[in-house]
Amino acid sequence: MADASRLTETVQEVLRSLGVDPRLTEGGNRPVRSPLTGEIVAHVHDSTAQEARAAIGSAHEAFLQWRKVPAPRRGEFVRLLGEELRAAKDDLGRLVTIEAGKIVSEGLGEVQEMIDICDLAVGLSRQLYGLTMGSERADHRLQEQWHPAGVVGVISAFNFPVAVWSWNAALAFVCGDAVVWKPSEKTPLTALAVQALVERAARKFGPDAPQGLSRVLIGAREVGEVLVEDARVPVVSATGSTAMGRIVGQKVAARFGRSILELGGNNASIVTPSADLDLALRAIAFGAIGTAGQRCTTLRRLIVHESVYDTLVASLKRVYASVSIGNPLESDALVGPLIDEAAFQGMQKALAEARAAGGKVQGGERFTEGVSANAFYVRPALVEMAGQTGPVVHETFAPILYVLKYSTLEEAIALQNGVPQGLSSSIFTTDMREADRFLSATGSDCGIANVNMGSSGAEIGGAFGGEKETGGGRESGSDAWKAYMRRQTNAINYGTAMPLAQGVKFDIDAPAEDKGSANA
Template identity: 30%
Template structure:
């Protein structure tokens, strides 16, 4: 079976099945070659409202299903991601500009997310409370209802499925709005997998589109909860709207993540970790290593080796050649990356490697001679750029880390005891000792502090249950209580 036969989805939305949309069609394009890969329908506000109404109608029956029935759908979905990994991966490579290992990681984690979520329906859904009254008292978990999931382009499959799977498993329905640049690998793939897995109609609605669609999936009256992954500015807008409408907002936002390299660290391994952290998927990862803090004793050697590593990494079309970096997603993003790099150089920094591009292919870049005010040091670049700065003391390194407005991920390379002491002092949602900053596992909590989001909202059973259920107080007594009225 071909899972993604274009005749099934080309030019269509998924609202109670494949159907025509009323918005402008979206052309799916490969950034490496500008080849047109297909067309998806975009969802107008009317389409979103129609989908939200259908989702609300279907949710009650789905929540009433036996837990084992919901779990079975999630398990089948996981197996389908495994069975069709090569086909799905080919879309991630072409549509998102991903190298094959990164595409393989996405399909693997998508399957694991479904398997993890399949355990949620049969987990305890509350607790028995103590009480002074002659009744039984319970706090029980109930589905939140209709969940809108808004996902970005960079890891389109993972960043959709990590919210879609647990939300469905816990008895909710989902409106999924993928980024229009990756509407197939971040949207159509999920719709087709769950369709084949036997998910009843109306429970997952696919609504690609731009700003208007995004506003509609947040504002639709049936929606109670919004799971958003994207930029900090866009996340603030989503959060403000949700606050005004008294909806729950789970915000996974940007990062300008640091990696501290302590004296005595194995430099060859440290540089390998650094290159992976800064250049994986062209640096288009919220967890990308965006700031390298290196002890002064090893700074020069570190920069020299990292620059040599960057110069040796091949860049090109991942669908055609064996490369380490593919294309930037589009011209707008490339101009933003290059603008930050060039502004940093103009302000007095130096490029030890890179700082150039050929079309959408940006060379892995290493910047030195930075100040704390350098644009490449203060901003989330979202490109393959490694800014490097030295430090003299651990106190100085901790202060430099915490001075950032972001607080998502931190890597610490070196002696474990010293690294553990640093971990207790930094403001980050994720800390990795002797690993770089990019890491994610379905069973682990994921979230950031400060401008990186409003805490852990996905990953691990506790976070998922907290995110996609509400707590209801329920009391039971054997007879009607007596009252003084």
Template identity: 30%
Template structure:
């Protein structure tokens, strides 16, 4: 263990195995894989490497538990989620330390993720007892129409590494609220936080003498070998994935054979538009939030800064000054504001995108280089005069780099914002109501922040347009993703 905020008592009680039918155990092949601290590249944990057989055992457990869990009263399902919410908030310090250790986030940011992640359990605890239906007379008057919802069935949840608690609870919460059982495949790079959440749920279910196979976990060093057999199995009825668009597209192809109900939260390329009438200080403050959460490693991170010609220079100067003041380092240090990137390959990609922009004429105002390790660090970087053909304008950066592209008119701003196959999030700063309404109407994104650098909220629908995915997580829509709509003519 490295010099993190992890306590020996916490480490001693963390599960590192496969969770099947309420029991943690070794992988059937008895393989293991390492989880490393991105701030030092030292090994933190040794985790069970699930085999396809483990995955199928987990699905069998979820399938066997489904009838009883589906029949469990909504109020009881609600209480399970509420109890898990309270357990998570009570252990917020432990979970934050774990996120900092395996994901590298500054500890204050990690704690904020814990509270945000817990909120999904509280929200869906409340939604579990509010699954609306419909009764009405048919227009002909000949019969009554009844519409109700029931759980779709066992679900496979594939979570990413960048928000290891929030991405898990955002899927588990609505699934359990709806009456579905789950098999969770946590990310290889950050499995431990998700596994601790699963243990909290296991304890909550066991305390109430509820079915043991409701929540199952299959950590693995490679996702394909363990998820493909599940997606091909007719017992699975739901797939939820958060990750890259290429992987999501492949999973959709696999899911098509079983006609699985799918939710896909995929890649992004969020524009951050600064109009000439914007409050520049507020825009810079919002940019710090939208760009630098998790060192820019977020699917909703501001990726392209589209700034009007009249304010491009002062905005770039203010943003550069703010970036220059940031403290970069290991997340467990209390003064650190920007932690490491997740692995060396992530730093390599950021370096490539930065160099490509410079080769096309961009100027580095601040940063632009790797930061000396150990660990995987990149200096917060502002690029100005960026060519619109630069890779950083068209590819997801996933790092603390802000490329600034100037525009001359509102029409051009909208055109540039929509010049991408992605449509997850967008941000705009303006004091004009008419401009704000135009952004709402014309920019192609599933989530839009107007004079806000943060859009995520457990009570709001999270998801994108175009190649950024299918379906929504959070809000009222999140529960519906795990339900089938049934119509009865009476």
């Protein structure tokens, strides 16, 4: 196992390679710990409230200039950013692993997601389309335009420390907005690295990229509150817990701003009698165990038909007992650490509640073999429950999979929908009627509904987000770009008459001199 000083040296080497000013990560008041070993690898400087307001002011001034740059030209800036991300993929992906604890392929995959959204945004820069509509008035035309909204505030969580920013920022940049980013206080190093890449792309882009176009605010809740409450930030995208979203949503709404909320996800998969169980097993394992259960789309509830329950659960128990756990920088383990001790304690509390409710728990204990004693590795937990009560209804950000049994599809869908959250869902079936029922208006009530795949692993081409206590926000693909712009409806009169809509009559006699000038 690598010693403590070596990991810190690795972090500094990676930060230097990415172009991060050493002064930003040394001598600060906030320690940054790697979940891989639990050690402090850097000290960053928290932004003060005054610095946060100044950053917002700088971003607002940048927006006033950036909105004048043609959208395809703005797309060129995002293309350059994508090229910087391609060149830095290995280093940035490694930093994601060190700071968030993801296995190496997931760290690299997160950076690839950033590259992909940049590619999507470049194409989008030439397709910020509006509509032309027929008018009820003769010689009139109605049209719809989309204009830049202003400064977009982005509040991201530790589990996707860079990808969520890119979903917002790449779209915001091509839409003509500036971006102020408050990353999780648990993962500030990746944010500073991304900012360095943005600045590198801006230098290559030239003077059309104004100072302040992208800013990063490091700190805890107090810094986020400045961003949320500032009227110069018309759009706030916040990813995190439902409790956090309630606060953000209310504060932004109080000043008539707009929120894009990506909150809790108590996701479920239904396994029907006709399911391909081998396929389902692979999808369930990644969905429930991947990222140590720390994805918003992590599979947390498995609803299995009684006819295949024993077979599937037996296979899952073997997978759970044998899955590899360890430091992803030193092994090819599939499960890395939880982010910190608080996450471990939350997991243990949920498992205790499950046992008290009659649940049969396999796994869930702390894993210590060959890993640092200061880090929090765990065995994923498989919990068989008689009913959907207690901890099953809540989301615990850890690798806990609750398994429930069902008899009819109607019962399964009711269980799937019977929680406050509504992010992601899936069904495993080879029956076309079951699949279509699940995707219908009487099926899953989630923002994401998949067939013959797990709940986790969304592509950037589709809009990402959920319903109910998930917040209702949408990011990434499809028409999610509209959230970063303001809509304007135009009516154009190209005739000489002045008809009013709905047949309203308001005729006046123009003074003679006006009639004369009109005919001149």
